[in-house]
Amino acid sequence: MERGSVNRDEFAKYLEQTLDITRFRDYCPNGMQVEGRLQIKKLVTGVTASLALIEAAVEAGADAILVHHGYFWRGEDARVVGPKHKRLKLLLAHDISLFAYHLPLDMHPTLGNNARLAAQLGLEADGRFGENDIGWLGVSADPATKTVGDLACLVEVRLGRAPLVIGDPAQPLGRIGWCTGAAHTMLGDAIAAGASAYLSGEISEPVVHLAREANVAYLACGHHATERYGVQALGAHLAAQFGIGHEFVDIANPV
Structure with missing residues (x-):
């Protein structure tokens, strides 16, 4: 069966409405944090947008990554150097969008x-x-x-x-x-x-x-252990909603 696709901006709008992101004062921007290709056929989800998750998404042929812990946290060093540079460089080189939802994903009544x-x-x-x-x-x-x-x-x-x-x-x-x-x-x-x-x-x-x-x-x-399930449920929901491929990648974390 041929995989469906969804427009990136339509995808972002649906998530904004579903998670009601405008009602939250959060520690980071919720929504699309890095812009990638316009059409999304394959989505990879994970807890944190680590370099290992991005590498796994590249290997999986993902068009977009959706996580609970993204980038640009309040009070962090804004410079694009070191690990932040490596992560962003890999995303941009492969034209992969990054979507991140912090408090809105914690609080959703069914998917959170x-x-x-x-x-x-x-x-x-x-x-x-x-x-x-x-x-x-x-x-x-x-x-x-x-x-x-x-x-x-x-x-x-x-x-x-x-x-x-x-x-x-x-x-x-x-x-x-x-x-x-x-x-x-x-x-x-x-x-x-x-x-x-x-x-x-x-x-x-x-x-x-x-x-x-x-x-x-x-x-x-465990921080990671308790927050693995919302992003999986949201990814499965999005796959059903838009007919796109979805894969959850669990990057082990002992914390």
């Missing part, structure tokens, strides 16, 4: 990182917390997941890595808060919202003490 992590772990959301309601709150839908230790085991199986657990594994699971990536600073918001366990990607030294003193379990499951 929090939504897809919930689906991966069998969590049912019934509330939100934090700035812009970015954090999700709910319960486990699996009757076999009764304790913090059960949830940690499930994370290891479903995400392919053992989480760092702060708290008693035997503690019964009550309300669960979650927010993917570097959302460790939102533990206080999760506690205020009524969570007895909180799951995120990263952890910091002060968070350990807060979790212990509040008697709230904290599961640090």
